Amino acid sequence: MRIHVVGIGAVGNFVAFHLRKSLHPRHSVVALHRSETAKLISDLPNGAPLSIERDGTLFSQDGLIHLPYGEPRNRVRRSDFAPASMDARDDPAVRQTIGPIDSLIVTSKAFAVRTIMRKLRHNLSRDSTIVLLHNGMGVYETVIEDVYPDPNDRPNFVLCSNTHGLYSKGPLHSVHSAVGDIKLGIVPDPLGRRNYEASYAAASRPADARLSLDDLANVSSEQPDGARYVNLRNTIAALLHAPGLCATWEPVTDVHIAMRRKLVVNAFVNPVSALLQCNNGGVLKSQYGRATADRICREAEHVFRRQWSAEVNEQMLAHNPESGAEFQPAPFPRELNAQIMRREIQRVVELTKNNYSSMYMDVKLRRPTEIDFLNGYLVRMGYRHKYRTIMNMSLMHLIKMRGAIPHAAHAVQS
Numbered sequence: 001m002r003i004h005v006v007g008i009g010a011v012g013n014f015v016a017f018h019l020r021k022s023l024h025p026r027h028s029v030v031a032l033h034r035s036e037t038a039k040l041i042s043d044l045p046n047g048a049p050l051s052i053e054r055d056g057t058l059f060s061q062d063g064l065i066h067l068p069y070g071e072p073r074n075r076v077r078r079s080d081f082a083p084a085s086m087d088a089r090d091d092p093a094v095r096q097t098i099g100p101i102d103s104l105i106v107t108s109k110a111f112a113v114r115t116i117m118r119k120l121r122h123n124l125s126r127d128s129t130i131v132l133l134h135n136g137m138g139v140y141e142t143v144i145e146d147v148y149p150d151p152n153d154r155p156n157f158v159l160c161s162n163t164h165g166l167y168s169k170g171p172l173h174s175v176h177s178a179v180g181d182i183k184l185g186i187v188p189d190p191l192g193r194r195n196y197e198a199s200y201a202a203a204s205r206p207a208d209a210r211l212s213l214d215d216l217a218n219v220s221s222e223q224p225d226g227a228r229y230v231n232l233r234n235t236i237a238a239l240l241h242a243p244g245l246c247a248t249w250e251p252v253t254d255v256h257i258a259m260r261r262k263l264v265v266n267a268f269v270n271p272v273s274a275l276l277q278c279n280n281g282g283v284l285k286s287q288y289g290r291a292t293a294d295r296i297c298r299e300a301e302h303v304f305r306r307q308w309s310a311e312v313n314e315q316m317l318a319h320n321p322e323s324g325a326e327f328q329p330a331p332f333p334r335e336l337n338a339q340i341m342r343r344e345i346q347r348v349v350e351l352t353k354n355n356y357s358s359m360y361m362d363v364k365l366r367r368p369t370e371i372d373f374l375n376g377y378l379v380r381m382g383y384r385h386k387y388r389t390i391m392n393m394s395l396m397h398l399i400k401m402r403g404a405i406p407h408a409a410h411a412v413q414s
């Protein structure tokens with residue numbers, strides 16, 4: 001098997017490190033780099049090591065294949081911290097060097113995912129598996145709409161929630177500052193060809209419900225399943241069996257809940273730390289910070305409740321009364337209550353109090369931010385469900401305003 005990881009920042013470095021560490025050497029782990037970093041790594045031989053720092057100790061892992069995947073990143077439009085349109089043209093030379101991709105783990109910034117998918121479109125097929133491991137929400141929907149509108153051509157997608165605390169200390173060097181976990185959820189087959197959660201759904205008691213790799217592909221059968229299902233099974237198994245990743249495979253509805261919880265933490269900590277240019281510990285120090293966090297959580301709960309009701313309505317319409325089963329709507333998840341999300345913010349802030357958030361770094365270094373996929377997602381969902389998210393919208397606007405002031409981030413430093 002050959003696993004490709006694209007977006008070798010703090011998270012990509014961590015994922016590639018642990019996959020290489022745990023997989024048998026006959027499987028390859030390929031790190032795909034933008035051309036600027038590819039220049040840097042071209043001076044290193046293939047196999048060049050990745051480093052992870054944990055509690056002040058440096059660990060290193062060699063044996064990776066490093067390849068470039070495309071054009072250098074275009075310049076950031078200085079006016080609003082939004083990414084300029086990146087070049088998504090197909091490059092036949094790059095296409096040929098990389099070859100067909102069975103498993104792709106995308107660990108780039110949320111705003112770059114769509115462009116990367118377009119760039120690698122010709123290396124991917126409907127048999128591939130794509131794991132989206134980024135901050136924020138709404139990315140999968142844009143990729144589907146823009147790159148894979150036809151469900152017949154669509155690869156398998158895996159969504160993730162990642163709570164590991166990681167930051168980058170330099171190229172191929174991440175610091176693992178807080179141990180968290182990665183939850184993996186497989187997007188249901190849009191054509192209903194296979195139920196990836198069949199064993200879970202069939203359990204007679206909730207306590208017995210388990211997901212089974214055999215529902216993805218039965219590798220021991222005489223007629224092995226097609227590449228589409230074998231790639232999916234291999235990708236999930238590789239991630240689950242890399243102990244350092246602390247990955248679990250869960251029903252996709254549970255992963256959606258975990259993603260929403262993580263979104264709310266990021267929608268408060270990231271813009272506030274970036275605007276105040278403080279570490280994560282600074283954001284809850286004053287009553288004003290605490291009131292802002294309360295408000296973000298209340299707005300998010302309203303949005304999530306309306307989204308939930310809309311989803312339940314859709315399920316009710318799709319329910320076939322002739323099946324004999326009674327329609328039982330799932331209750332609104334407790335984890336998405338404002339008070340519980342507020343406690344989660346408190347917990348994450350304490351755990352990462354000495355860290356600088358990813359948006360703090362993006363603003364400081366005048367890079368595009370992920371604001372459109374954090375607070376921007378809540379604002380968009382609020383609009384859709386007729387609820388105004390004033391605090392989220394204000395934080396989003398302030399981050400964009402910050403980007404519009406020339407050299408604002410540097411002025412604070414001096």
Ligand SMILES: CC(C)(CO)C(=O)C(=O)O
Pocket residue numbers: 135165265266269270280348352355356357358359
């Ligand atoms: C949880 C938090 C805020 C940790 O720094 C993070 O995920 C980020 O920086 O993007």
